[in-house]
Amino acid sequence: MHRWALAALIVAGLPNASFAQDAEAGKTVFHKCQVCHQIGKDAVGPNLVGVVGRKAGTEGTYNYSNAVKNSGITWDDANLDSWLQGPSKKIPGTKMLFPGLKDATDRANVIAYLKTLK
């Protein structure tokens, strides 16, 4: 491969390597969440509209596990990131049975998407 072609590939790859949040890409990642989360209403999991900045386990009508209810955390970027990496590691005893998103960019993007749900 020519050196210039390699350089072009590296440059083209840069946007993916950064952790800039991309809500549009996050919407696609959210397909994995929709098995359990419906926008605007409770399902297997709670309604996630307005979740960013909210105290964990406080969405009005949803029946949370005690683990989440008593966690005392607020869903800021950092807490959402570690939660989405491994829910049962973050809050042992949670009933969100999701293995987690391994890719940090996927997590950042889906958090950006959650911020658009108002």
Ligand code: HEC
């Ligand atoms: C297998 C079903 C399932 C999947 C898939 C799932 N969740 Fe959940 N989620 C739950 C359940 C159940 C809870 C409630 C947990 C509890 O009460 O212990 C929850 C809780 C949450 C909470 C905390 C809400 C609050 O009000 O405190 C967030 C945030 C969340 N999920 C985000 C996501 C995102 C983002 C994805 C996709 C990357 C996802 N979940 C995928 C079932 C799921």
